Each structure stands twice: as structure tokens, then as C-alpha cells.
Amino acid sequence: MVEEKFDVIVVGGGPAGLSAAFVAVKAGLSVIVLERGDYSGAKNVFGGIFFTNVLSEMMPDFFKDAPLERNVTKRRWSLLTSDGEISGEYKFNKFNKEPFNNSFTVLRAKFDKWFSEKVEQAGAMLITGAVVDDFIFDNGKIKGVKVRMDDGEIYGDVVILADGVNSLLAKKIGLHKELQKEDTIVSVKEILSLSKEKIEERFGLNGNEGVAFEYFGYAVKGAIGSGFIYTNKDTISVGVGVTIKSLLEHKINPNDALEAFKNHPVILPLIRGTEQKEYSAHLIPDGGYNKISKLYTDNIMVVGDAAGFVNASLFHEGTNLAVMSGKLAGETAIEAKNKGDFSAKILSLYEEKLKNSFVLKDLKQFRKLGKTLEKNPQIFNKYPIILEEFVSGLFTVDGEPKWQKEKRLFFELMKKESIFGFIKTAINLRRVIL
Amino acid sequence: MNKFKSMEDKLGLNKFKPSHETHLKIRKEVNGKKVDEKNLVENVLFVCPAKVYTYDENKKEVIVSFENCLECGTCRVAAPDEVEWQYPTGGFGVTFRFG
Ligand SMILES: Cc1cc2nc3c(=O)[nH]c(=O)nc-3n(C[C@H](O)[C@H](O)[C@H](O)COP(=O)(O)OP(=O)(O)OC[C@H]3O[C@@H](n4cnc5c(N)ncnc54)[C@H](O)[C@@H]3O)c2cc1C
Numbered sequence: 001m002v003e004e005k006f007d008v009i010v011v012g013g014g015p016a017g018l019s020a021a022f023v024a025v026k027a028g029l030s031v032i033v034l035e036r037g038d039y040s041g042a043k044n045v046f047g048g049i050f051f052t053n054v055l056s057e058m059m060p061d062f063f064k065d066a067p068l069e070r071n072v073t074k075r076r077w078s079l080l081t082s083d084g085e086i087s088g089e090y091k092f093n094k095f096n097k098e099p100f101n102n103s104f105t106v107l108r109a110k111f112d113k114w115f116s117e118k119v120e121q122a123g124a125m126l127i128t129g130a131v132v133d134d135f136i137f138d139n140g141k142i143k144g145v146k147v148r149m150d151d152g153e154i155y156g157d158v159v160i161l162a163d164g165v166n167s168l169l170a171k172k173i174g175l176h177k178e179l180q181k182e183d184t185i186v187s188v189k190e191i192l193s194l195s196k197e198k199i200e201e202r203f204g205l206n207g208n209e210g211v212a213f214e215y216f217g218y219a220v221k222g223a224i225g226s227g228f229i230y231t232n233k234d235t236i237s238v239g240v241g242v243t244i245k246s247l248l249e250h251k252i253n254p255n256d257a258l259e260a261f262k263n264h265p266v267i268l269p270l271i272r273g274t275e276q277k278e279y280s281a282h283l284i285p286d287g288g289y290n291k292i293s294k295l296y297t298d299n300i301m302v303v304g305d306a307a308g309f310v311n312a313s314l315f316h317e318g319t320n321l322a323v324m325s326g327k328l329a330g331e332t333a334i335e336a337k338n339k340g341d342f343s344a345k346i347l348s349l350y351e352e353k354l355k356n357s358f359v360l361k362d363l364k365q366f367r368k369l370g371k372t373l374e375k376n377p378q379i380f381n382k383y384p385i386i387l388e389e390f391v392s393g394l395f396t397v398d399g400e401p402k403w404q405k406e407k408r409l410f411f412e413l414m415k416k417e418s419i420f421g422f423i424k425t426a427i428n429l430r431r432v433i434l
Numbered sequence: 435m436n437k438f439k440s441m442e443d444k445l446g447l448n449k450f451k452p453s454h455e456t457h458l459k460i461r462k463e464v465n466g467k468k469v470d471e472k473n474l475v476e477n478v479l480f481v482c483p484a485k486v487y488t489y490d491e492n493k494k495e496v497i498v499s500f501e502n503c504l505e506c507g508t509c510r511v512a513a514p515d516e517v518e519w520q521y522p523t524g525g526f527g528v529t530f531r532f533g
């Protein structure tokens with residue numbers, strides 16, 4: 001296919017791989033990106049908010065021509081009960097000015113494609129429709145990769161695995177084990193079209209402002225999962241994410257979970273009158289710090305979702321960890337090239353850099369989240385119900401004297417869950433969510 | 435309320451380019467033991483968000499509608515021993531226009 005040998009082979013043209021390629025090619029290295037989709041983004045799905053704090057360091061003016069949907073100025077976290085919600089939200093007008101809080105809704109089919117064009121313009125070679133199936137070994141050392149096409153052998157000094165959550169290649173080379181059902185979330189999502197004016201009116205927005213709403217509690221029929229709504233220019237992204245284990249245990253199909261969420265009385269009015277445009281599904285690695293793969297070996301580095309870099313706490317971040325890890329792998333490749341040594345000894349620098357960055361620091365902070373939620377299923381089934389009774393009871397206008405109502409509700413609450421139960425759960429959650 | 439509720443209808447919204455060859459297979463045997471296909475579909479592979487796997491009572495085997503696959507990987511993680519999973523060859527499968 002291509003005769004020459006490259007300094008860097010990047011497998012996967014998502015945010016992590018494209019960032020690695022961009023940094024390496026800018027420093028003068030020869031770089032090839034192999035992407036299985038017809039274009040970058042053709043196979044990619046997310047919520048969501050693209051966090052651009054690292055991207056903006058690499059490309060300071062990106063927001064002038066990137067296909068951004070809306071600037072996220074309003075975020076809401078909501079605990080759904082069976083027929084209502086208790087929520088907290090912020091909205092800051094300053095987030096509608098440069099640098100827009102580095103938070104934009106995007107559609108990946110457009111955004112990743114744009115990013116890949118930037119990487120090509122910088123001088124990297126991008127081959128699309130290229131599925132990488134295996135490595136090329138010579139005397140036990142990795143010399144390149146095999147693409148599923150005629151003459152698909154590509155040679156290079158270092159292979160950056162940016163092949164996303166399923167990373168069959170990192171598994172093949174023994175860098176990470178199979179994903180486990182309890183720490184893998186499957187998310188299904190629909191794109192719903194609605195006019196720009198209606199979106200602005202319905203969500204209380206001006207111009208390019210956008211919202212990100214996350215729903216917990218009784219979002220997916222009491223299973224361990226959450227729902228989301230994000231506004232794009234003239235579409236809305238709506239979806240749910242549930243651990244595979246929880247779906248199996250509750251015998252719920254992801255589409256049924258999505259339908260339940262869309263039909264929730266809180267959600268229904270937000271999506272009324274929309275027209276469905278696309279239905280998609282994607283996995284999220286939710287194992288956190290404890291499940292991160294081995295990050296490098298001779299001639300290999302693993303970046304982004306392939307390494308398990310997603311922070312699924314209240315912040316819901318993956319894109320910025322992908323971009324940062326890609327950038328650091330690109331920088332490491334430059335140093336390896338300068339030394340003429342691509343062995344594990346030199347590539348260990350990549351892990352050092354990650355440890356000093358927010359990627360591993362944040363993941364370490366939230367390392368207990370998944371286990372805590374799994375051990376406290378009451379958060380998803382029992383608590384939403386009793387909290388609803390308490391809060392809706394407290395605000396029901398019925399002439400019952402306030403002191404009597406408060407006392408009654410408090411005793412009713414305590415019958416259902418001891419104060420120690422609440423405090424224990426609250427402490428557990430506080431430790432893992434913020 | 436949105437028009438399409440069932441998965442079958444929703445899949446019609448997407449752009450697919452089906453290959454003539456499946457990228458998904460169910461192993462007949464795992465560790466020398468015959469796979470109980472009916473049980474596998476009803477209790478595990480029902481989690482596929484595109485209902486790719488159904489059990490044919492007449493033929494007594496799993497039908498794999500690979501052309502509807504959203505390439506998410508859920509079935510791989512749910513049944514790692516039974517599902518033989520690959521990406522479709524370049525140029526085939528689903529192409530998201532929004533993502
Ligand atoms: C539903 C959902 C909601 C999310 N919401 C948010 C959010 O709001 N904010 C946020 O920051 N993050 C969010 N994330 C996480 C975020 O999307 C990921 O962390 C991020 O996309 C990871 O980037 P990546 O480049 O590592 O992987 P990917 O984006 O998955 O890219 C991998 C690329 O590799 C290609 N590929 C795979 N295998 C091969 C192969 N063998 N050969 C060639 N090419 C291959 C794929 O086609 C793809 O282009 C969400 C994820 C999901 C699923």
C-alpha cells in the first residue's frame with residue numbers, strides 16, 4: 001500500500017489519535033493515521049460536550065473554524081424520581097465568551113472529520129476505510145501493522161494505539177484485559193431535530209448558548225445508569241448509559257431503557273415535536289483508575305479510550321483525557337525519535353507525563369466511583385422515591401402547619417432509611433463524586 | 435411523541451452499507467461444551483441495542499442480522515466466549531452522519 005517507513009503509525013482517527021498525530025507531525029516526524037471509518041467520526045458517537053482545554057493549547061484559534069454546535073453555558077444535574085425531578089443547575093453568561101469555558105457540544109461525524117483535515121493539512125497521511133487487524137513482528141519486535149486490504153503492511157518505529165474502547169489491538173498484544181460487564185457502560189442515543197428558534201425558546205438560550213442536562217436516579221428503570229440531553233444547533237442529543245451488568249441483571253434492552261427515559265414526564269416536554277434523525281450505540285470504559293491498561297511497551301503506546309481514560313464522575317469527561325493522552329504520546333514519540341530509541345525504557349516517559357497531568361490525577365481521585373455506585377443500588381431505586389416523598393411533601397400546599405408537616409415527613413423518612421444509612425451513603429458518594 | 439419506538443424502525447434512520455460477509459459469529463462450542471444458543475440469545479444477547487441476534491425456533495439456531503450492527507461491542511463484553519467479533523471491513527457497516 002505505502003512503501004516508505006513512518007516514524008509514527010497511529011491506529012484510530014478519533015480525538016486521541018488525531019492529537020498524537022498532530023503533535024508529532026508538527027515537530028517534523030513522518031506520521032500515518034489509519035482509520036477504519038469512511039471518514040474520521042463515521043464510527044464515533046458521544047454525548048456530549050467536547051472539552052477543549054488541551055485542544056486550545058495545540059490549536060489556539062480552533063473555535064474560529066471548527067464545526068461547533070453550541071457553547072455550553074448551562075449545566076443541570078438532576079435526580080429523577082418516578083414522575084418528577086430534584087435538580088441543581090448553573091448558568092453563567094461569561095461562559096458564552098471566549099474561551100467559552102472550553103465546553104462545546106459537537107457532533108462527532110462532523111467534528112472528528114474537521115480535526116482529521118487539520119492533521120492532514122499539518123502534513124500527516126490519513127488513510128480511511130483502513131481496519132488494522134494485527135501487528136507485524138520481526139524477531140519478536142513490533143515493526144508495523146497489518147491493514148485489512150491488499151498490500152496492507154505499514155511499517156513504522158512506534159505504533160500509537162488510539163483505537164477506542166474496544167481496542168482489540170491492545171488486547172491482542174496483552175496490554176489490557178477484556179472489558180468487564182460491571183465497568184463497561186453501553187450508551188444508546190438518538191439525534192432529534194428541532195428548529196434553532198424552538199431550541200432557544202425551550203431551553204432558555206440566546207444565540208449560540210447550549211445546555212447539558214444529566215439525569216441520575218430513576219432515569220433507566222432503576223438500573224445503574226443515567227440519561228442525558230444536550231442541545232446542538234438544530235438538533236438535540238438524547239441518550240442513556242447503563243452498565244452491561246445492570247442491563248443483564250434487570251433484563252432490560254438498551255433501547256427500552258432509552259424509551260423509558262424519553263417517556264419520563266420530565267423529559268417528554270423537552271423533546272416534544274422533534275423528528276428522529278439517527279439511532280446509535282457506543283461503549284464507555286467505566287473501570288476508572290484501577291482498570292487502566294498497561295500504557296506502553298517496546299514500540300507501542302496506548303492513548304484515549306483504548307487505555308480506559310474516561311472520568312465518568314459528575315464531570316463526564318473523556319474527550320479532554322483523549323486529547324491530552326494523545327498529545328503526551330506525540331511528545332514522547334518526538335523524544336524517542338531524537339534519541340533514536342523506541343524501546344519501553346524511553347516510552348516510559350509517556351506514563352511519567354500522564355502522572356504529572358490531570359489525566360491520571362483526576363482518574364485517581366475518582367477511582368472508587370463505579371464500585372461505590374454498584375454497592376449502593378439504593379441511589380438508583382430506593383432513594384429517588386423516598387426523597388421525592390420528602391421534598392414534594394414539604395412543598396405541598398395544603399394548610400397543614402409547617403412544624404407538624406416537617407416533623408411528620410422527617411419521621412416517615414426515618415422509617416424508610418435510618419439517618420446512619422443516609423449519612424453513610426452521602427459520605428460514600430461525596431468521596432467519589434466530587 | 436416520536437414516531438419510531440421499536441429498534442427495527444429506528445435502525446431505518448441510519449446509513450448502512452452491508453457487506454456480503456458477516457463480521458459476527460457465534461461459536462458452536464466453548465471449552466468443548468456445546469453452546470446453548472436459545473439460552474444465550476434470551477438471557478445474554480438480548481442486550482444488543484440493534485437486536486442483531488434472534489433465535490430461530492424452527493432451525494434451532496441463532497440468526498445473526500449483522501447488517502444492522504451498530505458496531506458498539508456490547509455483545510462482545512456480554513458474551514466474550516461465545517461471540518466471535520471483528521470490525522466490518524473498511525467501507526462497510528454503519529456510517530454515522532451525526533454521531
Ligand atoms: C454516549 C457517550 C457520551 C459521552 N459523552 C462525553 C462527553 O459529554 N464529554 C466527553 O468529554 N466525553 C464523552 N464521552 C467519552 C468520549 O467520547 C471518549 O472518551 C472519546 O471519544 C475517546 O476518544 P478516542 O480517540 O480515544 O476514541 P474514539 O473516539 O472511539 O476513536 C477511536 C477511533 O479508532 C477507530 N478504530 C477503532 N479500531 C480500529 C482499527 N482496528 N483500525 C482502524 N481504526 C480503528 C475508530 O473508528 C475511531 O475513529 C462519551 C462517550 C459516549 C459513548
Ligand code: SF4
Nearest residue numbers: 482503504506507509
Ligand atoms: S456490536 Fe453492538 S450492535 Fe453489533 S451485534 Fe454486538 S451488541 Fe449488537
